[in-house]
Amino acid sequence: MMGLFLEDVDEGLAVDLGSYHFTRDSIIAFARKYDPQPFHLSEEGGSRGPFGGLSASGWHTAAGWMKCYVKANDAARAKLEAAGNVLPELGPGPGFTNLKWLKPVYPGDTLRYSCRVTGKRDLASKPKWGIVFSMNEGINQKGELVYSFEGKVLTARLPSP
Amino acid sequence: MMGLFLEDVDEGLAVDLGSYHFTRDSIIAFARKYDPQPFHLSEEGGSRGPFGGLSASGWHTAAGWMKCYVKANDAARAKLEAAGNVLPELGPGPGFTNLKWLKPVYPGDTLRYSCRVTGKRDLASKPKWGIVFSMNEGINQKGELVYSFEGKVLTARLPSP
Numbered sequence: 001m002m003g004l005f006l007e008d009v010d011e012g013l014a015v016d017l018g019s020y021h022f023t024r025d026s027i028i029a030f031a032r033k034y035d036p037q038p039f040h041l042s043e044e045g046g047s048r049g050p051f052g053g054l055s056a057s058g059w060h061t062a063a064g065w066m067k068c069y070v071k072a073n074d075a076a077r078a079k080l081e082a083a084g085n086v087l088p089e090l091g092p093g094p095g096f097t098n099l100k101w102l103k104p105v106y107p108g109d110t111l112r113y114s115c116r117v118t119g120k121r122d123l124a125s126k127p128k129w130g131i132v133f134s135m136n137e138g139i140n141q142k143g144e145l146v147y148s149f150e151g152k153v154l155t156a157r158l159p160s161p
Numbered sequence: 162m163m164g165l166f167l168e169d170v171d172e173g174l175a176v177d178l179g180s181y182h183f184t185r186d187s188i189i190a191f192a193r194k195y196d197p198q199p200f201h202l203s204e205e206g207g208s209r210g211p212f213g214g215l216s217a218s219g220w221h222t223a224a225g226w227m228k229c230y231v232k233a234n235d236a237a238r239a240k241l242e243a244a245g246n247v248l249p250e251l252g253p254g255p256g257f258t259n260l261k262w263l264k265p266v267y268p269g270d271t272l273r274y275s276c277r278v279t280g281k282r283d284l285a286s287k288p289k290w291g292i293v294f295s296m297n298e299g300i301n302q303k304g305e306l307v308y309s310f311e312g313k314v315l316t317a318r319l320p321s322p
Binding site: 033034035036037038039049050051057058059062063064067070091092093094095096097098099100101149154 | 196199218220228253261
């Protein structure tokens with residue numbers, strides 16, 4: 001996670017992941033491919049739907065978080081690497097919980113995403129890895145919390161000497 | 162849900178959502194846009210990554226479920242409508258929990274998705290709606306469970322006469 005070994009990830013570590021802008025075109029393009037419900041496809045469909053207008057697929061909101069997470073992660077790794085650090089292998093995320101779409105995301109909205117470490121634990125089955133738990137959020141340009149989930153990601157331990 | 166009012170959705174109702182095929186091109190296209198980690202972008206990156214080869218973003222696996230869900234839902238609604246039924250308004254999903262990516266998804270894999278109702282409850286805050294809970298799965302062509310999550314979706318009650 002962020003180029004850090006498990007030993008260097010502490011509860012409370014908070015990372016601003018940057019922002020993702022939802023254009024009308026990107027909302028419709030995502031919906032056509034993966035979530036073609038009328039209120040994600042056009043203003044007309046949106047006006048008849050539950051959100052009073054065209055709005056982004058919740059999975060698009062989720063994918064925007066991932067995009068920002070990877071970018072922030074790459075930047076953090078590049079910086080550590082440039083300073084001569086040996087970095088941990090990238091670990092996958094086995095899943096997450098309590099994902100909430102709290103408010104609609106409309107064309108022109110920009111979400112700022114963040115990731116805050118809430119805990120970590122060892123993995124009995126994988127002695128070289130631990131799990132880092134995080135609370136992740138997306139906040140729109142009005143400061144409203146529109147998206148959150150509790151994530152977990154495998155994170156490599158410092159190699160034993 | 163599936164064109165049914167809350168009163169007609171019963172625990173145990175199971176829907177085959179159909180299948181989604183993951184091509185090399187679609188895996189890389191999704192990753193470029195939303196999850197550009199090396200093991201989702203090329204065979205080379207995949208061979209150095211945690212899954213031993215190019216594999217789909219977990220968010221792509223999730224989006225594939227959504228695509229199938231919308232298609233199955235549309236088909237169910239069309240059938241009920243053709244039979245002269247009045248259908249409920251579409252309700253959004255406020256979120257879900259316990260999402261698990263259990264196995265990697267590789268180019269050429271086909272996931273068959275399903276949705277099984279596990280319960281429902283009234284909504285004190287929204288008397289015209291209830292929540293339907295479901296267990297959702299994705300199974301690959303070898304019969305392996307690779308993806309699951311517990312969903313919830315707002316579902317309209319029968320209008321009072």
